[in-house]
Amino acid sequence: MIKILVPVNFSDYSINALSYALTLSEKFQAGITILHCFSDYASRDIDPDNPNTEEPLLPDIERHDRDSQERLKKLTNKVITNMSSLQNKNIHIEYRFEYGYPEEVITQISKAMRSDVIIMGTSSKNDPIKQAMGSVTGDVINRTKALVLAVPANSRVNHLKIGNILFLMEENDRDFITLHRLIRITKPFNTRIYAVYHTTNKEDKRDQRRIDKMRSYCEKNCQHQPIEFSAISGKNFVTTIKTYAENNQIDLITMSSHKRTILKKIFTPSVTKKMLYETDVPLLIFQS
The missing domain is CATH 3.40.50.620 (HUPs)
Known part of the structure; x- marks a missing residue:
């Protein structure tokens, strides 16, 4: 259970x-x-400095x-x-x-x-x-x-359709473990996973090799799970992710907390509000 x-x-x-x-x-x-x-x-x-302080009865x-x-x-x-x-x-x-x-x-x-x-x-x-x-x-x-x-607060779940899931990739092999966990958890739903790697600059050959490696692995080990792979670029991490989520009708955003690489970008005081409080898309955090 x-x-x-x-x-x-x-x-x-x-x-x-x-x-x-x-x-x-x-x-x-x-x-x-x-x-x-x-x-x-x-x-x-x-409070010893304030004798008028009353202890709740x-x-x-x-x-x-x-x-x-x-x-x-x-x-x-x-x-x-x-x-x-x-x-x-x-x-x-x-x-x-x-x-x-x-x-x-x-x-x-x-x-x-x-x-x-x-x-x-x-x-x-x-x-x-x-x-x-x-x-x-x-x-x-x-x-x-x-x-x-x-x-x-304004998010609503349709239990018959958690269709599109955004999986934010990182620069480490933890992605393979996290992706397997995500597939296992969402198995009861008919889902499509969008595996996305974010870069602040234009995608380079190193980024593409990273994506190709993950795509090749999933083609061999996750044949029954529809997965799309892509790289997106943008100076502002949160704005770029929000725009992608809106354009692709994302129902759930998920990521791994391994080494805090993505969480460092999110859970700074100015960015936390934007990610947690300016989007209506639920956020699923996998702990390492």
Whole structure:
């Protein structure tokens, strides 16, 4: 059984990630763990320099916890009820309620339960407040060893069609392993993979040799998976990838975090917002 961890903080984008996870569970024998982190009281200790600081009362904390737990369960039931495709389906769901900072708790729980994938929401476009909250997703990607699927707030999955997948190649042999994993994961879907190598300058002979090597390997070992290979150039990495994704109607962007070669380009403060918060295409990160 595939183990899916879905952190939910009641934001629109985390609820969308939950819907995404529930929809994907139709295609896999999957168990879903829904996690809510109580960070309200994680750092509310008495300040010795401020005698007026009040420690939250235990009854208030317990009442807040109970309300949040009940709210989350009702929310999950509502999401399932609103998804006609999930009716009469036996979906295995567990709930976890933990104290601490989300980026730390999510990583710890994922490791403890040995989750196969963490599905997290990212914020809406052009919403700086939600972008700040959604930065937890970037922190988790940098901390965890599990697969992370970052789902933008406005993204919707058609479980009958995750058709076009953009696979971003790197300059190392890790691509072969990651591509095999991607093919295995997406096997329940009728997919076409676009294996793309990005360069800031015009494609040269070295780039073409790299692509030819991967193409030759796939022709021998991945005959049943439609794969197209190409190199794209552009000074701005994110803009180039976004344009390619739009022109090819990409449903999922995926990459490997090996040596951080691509992630270095993405998870810098200025570029992270563009990649995670200015596109509606989900991003799947394979950890090395």
